[in-house]
Amino acid sequence: MRYLGGLLLWLALVAGALAQPAGDPTPLQYRDRAEEARFHALTAELRCVQCQNQSLADSNAQIAHDLRREVLKLMHEGRSDAEIKQFLVERYGEFVLYRPQMEGSTLLLWLGPGLLLLAGAVVLVLHVRRRARSVPASAADDASQEEREW
Structure with a gap:
């Protein structure tokens, strides 16, 4: 009986370790093809803050899903690409940009x-x-x- 409890605990730990994070449940809704192209171009220029070596467009991290939704929301609010980038820089720092602006730092x-x-x-x-x-x-x-x- 003691071994059965240990086995069940071990199986639960292994299953938890192998579990993948929940994917993005609903796909993003674009107004038109131009907005979709702008969205993909913009997210390709932004770095995932968790992965650090992938763009926001390529990353499967949960924060990347959230940031893609945030970017689309800001686009729907009428913000420009520069304003969206500035919003993310204020929140996450210059690191979020693949091409940071040339300044002293x-x-x-x-x-x-x-x-x-x-x-x-x-x-x-x-x-x-x-x-x-x-x-x-x-x-x-x-x-x-x-x-x-x-």
């Missing part, structure tokens, strides 16, 4: 990759020049002499 984000690439090129050039200077002149003359003999 995001300057490194925008310029960092280029600066890193430039620094790597400078290091490479300095290394090649230093190496070229360290080769003795006699070794370079010997190498050119051997090429002429062939």
Whole structure:
């Protein structure tokens, strides 16, 4: 009997672990195709705040379902894309945007990759020049002499 209770408890825990969150029960209702296209374009530019590596359009997280509904509600209220983005930024921070605006706090984000690439090129050039200077002149003359003999 004791083992049966343990088995039932274990099965309940496994079933709970394997359970998937409830999906979005009702589909979103668009007024027309233009609104649907605008909605999909806008949600593709927004990042899911839970998944962090998926757009709001691609995420299956419950918060993504809720935010998609919120975006559509704001669209129905007549807000522009910029106003909707600003609403979400105020609520969740700049992270919600895939392309944050260029300002002081995001300057490194925008310029960092280029600066890193430039620094790597400078290091490479300095290394090649230093190496070229360290080769003795006699070794370079010997190498050119051997090429002429062939």
